[in-house]
Structure formats: structure tokens, C-alpha cells
Amino acid sequence: MGVDYYKVLQVDRSASDDDLKKAYRKLAMKWHPDKNPTNKKEAEAKFKQISEAYDVLSDPQKRAVFDQYGEEGLKGNVPPPNAGGGSSYFSAGEGPSSFSFNPRSADDIFAEFFGFSTPFGGGGGGGGGSPFGGGGIGGSPFGGGGSGIGQRFASRIFGDDMYGPFGEGGGQQHHHHHHHGAARKVAPIENKLPCSLEDLYKGTTKKMKISREIADISGKTTQTEEILTIGVKPGWKKGTKITFPEKGNEHPGVIPADLVFIIDEKPHPVFTRDGNDLIVTQKISLAEALTGYTVNVTTLDGRTLTIPITNVIHPEYEEVVPKEGMPLQKDQTKKGNLRIKFNIKFPARLTAEQKAGFKKLLG
Numbered sequence: 001m002g003v004d005y006y007k008v009l010q011v012d013r014s015a016s017d018d019d020l021k022k023a024y025r026k027l028a029m030k031w032h033p034d035k036n037p038t039n040k041k042e043a044e045a046k047f048k049q050i051s052e053a054y055d056v057l058s059d060p061q062k063r064a065v066f067d068q069y070g071e072e073g074l075k076g077n078v079p080p081p082n083a084g085g086g087s088s089y090f091s092a093g094e095g096p097s098s099f100s101f102n103p104r105s106a107d108d109i110f111a112e113f114f115g116f117s118t119p120f121g122g123g124g125g126g127g128g129g130s131p132f133g134g135g136g137i138g139g140s141p142f143g144g145g146g147s148g149i150g151q152r153f154a155s156r157i158f159g160d161d162m163y164g165p166f167g168e169g170g171g172q173q174h175h176h177h178h179h180h181g182a183a184r185k186v187a188p189i190e191n192k193l194p195c196s197l198e199d200l201y202k203g204t205t206k207k208m209k210i211s212r213e214i215a216d217i218s219g220k221t222t223q224t225e226e227i228l229t230i231g232v233k234p235g236w237k238k239g240t241k242i243t244f245p246e247k248g249n250e251h252p253g254v255i256p257a258d259l260v261f262i263i264d265e266k267p268h269p270v271f272t273r274d275g276n277d278l279i280v281t282q283k284i285s286l287a288e289a290l291t292g293y294t295v296n297v298t299t300l301d302g303r304t305l306t307i308p309i310t311n312v313i314h315p316e317y318e319e320v321v322p323k324e325g326m327p328l329q330k331d332q333t334k335k336g337n338l339r340i341k342f343n344i345k346f347p348a349r350l351t352a353e354q355k356a357g358f359k360k361l362l363g
Helices: 005-009 017-031 037-057 061-073 104-116 196-201 286-291 351-363
Strands: 189-195 204-215 221-232 241-244 258-263 271-274 276-286 293-298 303-311 318-321 337-343
Touching: 005 037, 017 037, 017 104, 017 303, 037 104, 104 276, 189 196, 189 204, 196 258, 196 293, 196 303, 221 258, 276 286, 286 293, 286 337, 293 318, 303 318
Parallel strands: 189 258, 276 337
Antiparallel strands: 204 221, 241 258, 271 276, 293 303, 318 337
């Protein structure tokens, strides 16, 4: 019985590319030999098996052969009798339909993910460095020295922890390594985009001027300016994100960061927002609270609403006007409510005559 690569990566047979990458990152970090000095031999065997499993399952052709014939068939042995005859991957000869299994180096796969060309290295001076230990020029997040020559790949560009979502340790280390493997993507750059309630009620277009570095084919960078256009939709809320992929600075060996604008609501002099509802507070006298009051409100799109209130208004009273709130983000033909609250001004003192009058009136 051959090795089950799905079990090695601890994924199910329907695992997507993202599932495979997450599983590989986690297990490769856990079983890297440099991180397991006390049981290095076992770790090295597991690390190579994890790398081979990822190599096979991330390649559609290898995965298809493995799914049909298992590890033995993949590596060139006779397919099992119950294979049912026929995969073109195993046709005879050296023609274009023949299949040959050529596993990739565990080091190469690791370098693709983490950007280190010599992940098993110790304290060599070649600049590759080990991510887990030793005194390579690039330094090590797990300890050891390092001159910090790879400073430009530090957390200011990549974020607090480039292994963060998948690594065993998490943490807040700053990473200073040369980049020799496949390109890594820089962490997103986030900026607030202040919007008035009017903007978020009616929708608007914002133009943002950015300055970024562009690299030519030789790697030389030049400063350039660009205008980004953001269409703010009616009903958007604070925290809504708008992403411009790879609009960060370009540098050799890295994929530029995404620029992310996050909607922020400016304070409004009249309204406050509560989800899809708008709240307005009216200051009224005690006499108005008791005898009736008419609310006049100018809406965010400039209309005037006149709402007569004949009920007695107590301090907790709230008048609800349906469909005069914010548009719903998912269905802009619908709106929340306008909720009117009241701040009742009570008199500081009453004369004896006024008190008698109130007692007579209310008693």
C-alpha cells in the first residue's frame, strides 16, 4: 500500500489549491529539520514527504495520476489490476502522452513559499540564510545573528509576521532576509477614506492621488503619480473595503502590495447612523412635550420632512418614520428608518402659583 499524500498533508481529496498551500505552510514550518534539532532525522524524512505530497497534489497531471493509480503507479510501477486499463499518462514509448514522475526538490518548494534558497543551511556567508537558525547574512527570526542586509524585507513592508496565518509560533518577529526564491507578496497597505453621510446616502465618486515606485526590466525604480477612482455606493458602511490589487511600490523579487481603502464616516451635525437607521435628536420644552410638537427635518438629499406629533412626549419616547433612513447596501431600493428622539428641557424652578396650576391641571 503506497503513501496517501492527502493524509500526509491532512487534507481531504477535494482540497483546493489554497487548502494545499495552507497545509504545506503549516506542516513545513512544523517539521523543518532546522526547527527540530533533537530529532533531525525524523523531521527530515517528514519534511521531504510533506514536500513530495504538495508537489504531487498541486500539479494537476501528477494529482490525476495519483488519484487513479496511487503512489506506485505515479512512480512508474505497474498500475494496479483494478485500474481498468487505460490512462494515456502510461501509454508506451516516449511520445507526448507518456508520463514520467520527476519529484521537485524539497528545498526548492520551501524557497517558493518562504523566499530562502538554502533553508537547511547553517551559518554560511552566502546570503541565503536559514529561517530557523544559524548566523547567515540574512538573519533569523528564530534566533542567531545576522547583519540585517535584508532590511528592506522587514516588517515595515511585509507586516508583523510573514508566517503569521500559518506558522506554529505566530508572534511579532521582524524578518530580515534576502529574497532568492519565488516572489512574495507584500502585506496590504490600508488607508481610511473619510465620507460624509450625504456621500454614503446618495453615493459619490472619490479620486485619490497616490505616489508609487515603478520598476523597469533592469530593476531600476522611478517615482510616479497616479489617480485612483473610487465609486462609493449608496448604503456603504464604515469599514467597507475597496481594494486596488498590486498598486504598492514595485521592487525586484516581491509582488507589490494591494492598496486598500476603508470607508470611514465623518460626524454629521444633525444625524447619527445606527446600522441602516438614521437618528436625529430634537430639543423641546416641557410645554411642547405635553401639548404637541411638529418636527421639521431636512433629509440628506435635501427634502424637508414635516412630522406632527400629537402624543405626549416622555424622555424615552421615539418617533419612527419608516423608509427615511439609509439605503440598504444590498438593495438600494430599500431604506432603513428615521428615528426621532427628544431632549426635553425641564424648567429649573417653578413658582408656587405655577405648581398649583400644574397640580390642578394634571391632578
